[in-house]
Amino acid sequence: MTSHSDVEIPGDAELAQMSNDELARxxxxxxxxxxxxxxxxxxxxxxxxxxxxRKVAFWFLLAGLLGVLAAVAFIWWPAGYEDAYSDRQWLYALYTPVLGVTLGGCILALGIGVVAMAKKLMPHEVAVQARHEGGSAEVDRRTLVAEVMDAGDKAGLIKRRGVLKGSLVLAGGGLTLGAAIPILGGFIKNPWAEGPESQLWVTPWAPAPDGTKVRMVQVDGTPVSPADLEAGAMATVFPAVPGGGKASDAAVMLFRLRPGQAVSIRDGQQGFEYGDYYAYSKICTHVGCPVSLYEQQTGRILCPCHQSQFDVFDGARPVFGPATRPLPQLPLELDDEGYFVAASDFVEAVGPGFWENGKFPAWGSTPKGSS
Structure with a gap:
């Protein structure tokens, strides 16, 4: 066994002057x-x-191509939500799998290429080395780096293999692009480009382009009339449009309060109710869970996820838990046949998150019927 004591170790100045080949030896x-x-x-x-x-370069070229395709899919694939009744729903459903296949395939192809390069292009070597205990000295670390570089030089991986070098650069660039585009993607598309018609503002309760107002229906499609609810009751209703029962921002709670119940109306939402009937979004303003538990006596609406509570007697404002914004109220009226319809879409954003950015005025409330 050879040890450091058997080999003359050069000083730091000599090490600095030695070539890669000398350091490797x-x-x-x-x-x-x-x-x-x-x-x-x-x-x-x-x-x-x-x-x-060429075989090694193929895997690197494939990795680069898949990385570029991942970036292209992230930007241009139709990723907007499509409900189950849309003829484009299959495109929406494929968005995540396409990203997974392209970006995952990029990483896999790059890994296969590196393994293939080691097996097919690196010099063939059989070496015998005795194991030693403890950490390595500085001279060992310096010479190890030199040995690795020396192996690459002898294999000619960089100097005489232009195809391999170009494909490796493409693979690294494709992987970097595919990994970076999800981070930078938020700066590419403006979610507010359509102004008041932007997707984050509009729900299926919005009237049709011809002005037709959306009727309220039960989950089985049955229209809802005032006689369907008893005093103190609550029912979950949906918009009578294709896919309305599955739209993530469409579920609404319809309440019928008891006659004579003291109620406060949020500022700017006077007239949104119809008599003792009130409609509020079922989507919690904390993280979007369904708020479906209602206590008639106290008028509390409970979100079962994080225990936020909203007071239906005071504009559905939050009174307990992490939610900081009231549930949006849907304006109500009756159509010519006596069924409930949405007088308009919600006048504020449904759900959590982006709304709480401080640019909208604080909300308040006044007793119902006050001037």
Whole structure:
């Protein structure tokens, strides 16, 4: 076994002046390495050598292509929500799988390429080395780096393999692009480009382009009339439009309060109710859970996820828990057949998150019927 004591160790000044080849040879001696076999896998420039290079380059080129496709899919694939009744729902459903296949395939192809490069292009080597205990000295670390670089130089991976070098650069660039685009993607598309008609503002309760107002229906499609609810009751209703029962921002709680109940109306929402009937979004303003538990006596609406509570007697304002914004109220009226319809869409955003940015005025409330 060879030890450091058997090899003359150069000083720091000599180490700094040694070439990669000299450092690599020194490292082998210091590590007690005996090369049993060493040499090129193929004759440089031979058909077999070129064939191996093309096989490795294929995986790197594939990785680069998949990385670019991941970025293209992230930006241009139709990712807007499509309900189950839309003829484009299959495109929406494929968005996440497409991103997973392209970005995951990029990483997989890059890994296969690196393994193939080690097996097909790196010099063939069989070495024997005795194990040692403890950490490595500085000279061992310096020479190890030199040995790795020396192996690359001898294999000609950079100097004489232009196809491999270009494909490796493309693979690295494609992977970087595919990984970075989800972070930068939020700066590409403006969610407010359509102004008041932007997707974050509009729900299925919005009137049709011809002005037709959306009727309220039960989950089975039955229209809802005032006679369907008893005093103190609550029912979940949906818009009578295709896919309205599955739209994430469409579920609404319709309340019928008891006659004579003291109620406060939120500022700017006077007239949104119809007599003792009030309609509020079922989507919690904390993180979007369904608020479906109602206590008639106290008028509390409870979100079961994080225990936020809203007071239906005071404009559905939050009175307990992490929610900080009232539930949006849907304006109500009756159509010519005596069924409930939405007089308009919600006048504020449904759900949590982006609304709470401080640019909208604070809300208040006044007793119902006061001037």
């Amino acid at each position: 020194l490292g082998s001696r210091l590590d007690g390495v005996e090369l049993v076999e060493y040499g090129e896998r193929y004759v440089p420039g031979s058909p077999a050598d070129k064939r191996a290079e």
